[in-house]
Amino acid sequence: MSWTNLARNGRILVVDDAMENVQILHQALRDEHEVLFALSGDKAIEVALAQQPDLILLDAVMPGMDGYAVCAALDASPRLQDIPVIFVTALSQPEDETRALEAGAVDFISKPFNVAVVRARVRSQLTIKRQADAMRELSMTDGLTGVANRRHFNDRLESEWRRCARANLPLSLIMIDIDHFKLYNDHYGHQAGDLCLQQISAAMKRCAARPQDLLARYGGEEFILLLPQEGPEGAEVVAQRIQEEVRKLAVLHAASPTAATVTISMGLATAMPPLDRQDANALIRNADAHLYQAKQTGRNRYHRD
Numbered sequence: 663m664s665w666t667n668l669a670r671n672g673r674i675l676v677v678d679d680a681m682e683n684v685q686i687l688h689q690a691l692r693d694e695h696e697v698l699f700a701l702s703g704d705k706a707i708e709v710a711l712a713q714q715p716d717l718i719l720l721d722a723v724m725p726g727m728d729g730y731a732v733c734a735a736l737d738a739s740p741r742l743q744d745i746p747v748i749f750v751t752a753l754s755q756p757e758d759e760t761r762a763l764e765a766g767a768v769d770f771i772s773k774p775f776n777v778a779v780v781r782a783r784v785r786s787q788l789t790i791k792r793q794a795d796a797m798r799e800l801s802m803t804d805g806l807t808g809v810a811n812r813r814h815f816n817d818r819l820e821s822e823w824r825r826c827a828r829a830n831l832p833l834s835l836i837m838i839d840i841d842h843f844k845l846y847n848d849h850y851g852h853q854a855g856d857l858c859l860q861q862i863s864a865a866m867k868r869c870a871a872r873p874q875d876l877l878a879r880y881g882g883e884e885f886i887l888l889l890p891q892e893g894p895e896g897a898e899v900v901a902q903r904i905q906e907e908v909r910k911l912a913v914l915h916a917a918s919p920t921a922a923t924v925t926i927s928m929g930l931a932t933a934m935p936p937l938d939r940q941d942a943n944a945l946i947r948n949a950d951a952h953l954y955q956a957k958q959t960g961r962n963r964y965h966r967d
């Protein structure tokens with residue numbers, strides 16, 4: 663998306679118990695955005711979870727769950743806490759505005775609406791939200807390959823470790839290293855090496871496409887794949903798939919003493935399930951030890967417990 667388009671084509675959730683207010687806001691915004699609506703606080707949370715809007719226009723005063731309670735519920739949910747909220751209310755005292763901002767709202771619009779003001783405020787909050795999303799995405803991504811970076815991997819490992827421990831589910835890791843990559847760089851040049859890293863990482867990403875899977879660049883030519891909810895057999899299937907995809911890529915490696923094309927070695931490790939206080943780093947060390955075994959026993963293979 664270009665920077666000039668950042669303010670348009672948002673998914674906006676309008677929450678108001680009065681249908682006529684919903685209709686006015688829908689009319690004001692529908693030319694530029696997709697508009698969803700909810701007539702109560704409970705419904706708003708339900709729609710937000712299912713549709714992941716970019717922005718919520720929230721009525722402060724509603725029967726049952728009011729706007730402040732909706733804000734608190736959004737804030738408590740990891741999947742909803744980054745969605746900005748603009749309060750829309752007939753309350754117009756400075757203390758009402760302060761209360762809304764303290765509840766987590768990013769802006770405040772008074773009823774009766776001025777349609778031009780509503781549009782302008784929505785555009786500006788949408789732009790800020792999308793810039794923040796882009797920054798977050800950049801900070802989590804490896805610049806060369808576009809897969810997750812090591813910091814993002816560490817964060818996800820920690821949260822998935824806790825989740826799998828709570829749910830009594832296994833968690834597997836695959837540590838992956840390109841074979842004889844120094845020789846590849848020496849023979850074909852660093853730029854070709856970069857291209858090779860991009861091709862191999864894209865192929866590996868295709869092999870583990872479940873929403874909870876995460877491929878990350880762990881070091882120079884070393885990658886790590888996080889497979890939550892996957893036991894040793896599942897991890898082995900993924901490893902075989904990766905090996906096959908890399909084989910099919912058939913990137914020539916004339917300088918390799920062990921194969922005609924680029925190959926990879928892998929180390930697999932599983933926590934069955936993770937113990938709450940067990941150190942996730944021990945699992946990484948275990949995968950690394952298996953990778954070392956794969957290298958020692960000829961490369962172009964995986965090793966597991």
Ligand SMILES: Nc1nc2c(ncn2[C@@H]2O[C@H](COP(=O)(O)OP(=O)(O)OP(=O)(O)O)[C@@H](O)[C@H]2O)c(=O)[nH]1
Nearest residue numbers: 839840841842843844845847852853855856882883
């Ligand atoms: N082109 C390119 N090369 C990189 C990058 N990051 C690391 N490397 C290179 O990757 C090579 C890794 O070499 P080694 O750790 O000796 O391992 P290897 O040659 O793959 O040998 P084995 O792992 O034992 O099979 C080094 O030559 C690094 O310069 C990168 O971003 N781009």
